[in-house]
Amino acid sequence: MKTLIATREDYLIAWLAALAVTIHIAESALPTPLPGVKPGLANVVTIAVLMRFGWRTAVWVGLLRVLAGSLLLGTFLSPTFVLSASGAVASLAVLGLAIHLPGRGFGPLGYSLLAAMSHMAAQFGAAYALFIPHPALLHLLPVLMTAAVLFGIVNGIIVRSLLKHLPQGH
Numbered sequence: 620m621k622t623l624i625a626t627r628e629d630y631l632i633a634w635l636a637a638l639a640v641t642i643h644i645a646e647s648a649l650p651t652p653l654p655g656v657k658p659g660l661a662n663v664v665t666i667a668v669l670m671r672f673g674w675r676t677a678v679w680v681g682l683l684r685v686l687a688g689s690l691l692l693g694t695f696l697s698p699t700f701v702l703s704a705s706g707a708v709a710s711l712a713v714l715g716l717a718i719h720l721p722g723r724g725f726g727p728l729g730y731s732l733l734a735a736m737s738h739m740a741a742q743f744g745a746a747y748a749l750f751i752p753h754p755a756l757l758h759l760l761p762v763l764m765t766a767a768v769l770f771g772i773v774n775g776i777i778v779r780s781l782l783k784h785l786p787q788g789h
Contacts, residue, residue: 632676636683639664643688653759656766659735659774661688662710666730666778674715681707698750702742709741710734727782728775735771739763 643661651657661684669677685707689695694703713733717725725733743763747756 628676631672632679632683635664635668635676635680636687639680639684640687640691643684644691647688647692653762653766656763658770659738660777662731662734662738663774663777663781665711666714666727666734666774667781669714669718669730670727670778670782674711674718677714678711681711701749702745705745706738706742710738713737726775727778728772731775731778732768732771735767735774736764739767 639661642664646657646660649657662681665677665681665684668680685700685703686695689697689700689703692699694700710733714730717730717733743756743760
């Protein structure tokens with residue numbers, strides 16, 4: 620029988636994912652003015668990981684956060700999980716494209732804005748396509764995208780500050 624040996628990177632991913640899951644669960648207790656409007660503070664971890672350790676590690680952390688968070692909150696395979704997963708996959712895909720753009724790339728604020736906006740757009744699209752296919756829902760889109768921009772800016776500022784205290788990645 621072959622023994623699996625955890626690498627240093629495995630431990631790093633597990634620790635960062637646990638941090639993101641903890642924030643995700645704490646954030647789920649916050650009251651929301653509108654369904655789907657949350658600060659997305661767990662995404663601070665994902666953006667910081669992206670910038671310090673790369674996209675592959677950020678994908679692991681982001682997807683593990685959604686999966687483990689939904690299992691711990693009891694929302695796995697519920698509409699909440701579907702919306703969260705669609706937002707996470709979309710934001711990770713956009714971040715994956717953004718890191719390959721020519722030039723100097725984005726900073727924490729730019730990545731955070733891209734992630735927040737793509738996350739919200741994907742959640743909205745999934746909600747419209749799967750759960751509430753009513754034209755009146757479209758009236759919420761400007762409010763939701765404005766919230767995404769505001770939280771994306773705040774989270775980007777948090778990431779920029781956090782990165783000053785994190786060790787350099789590879």
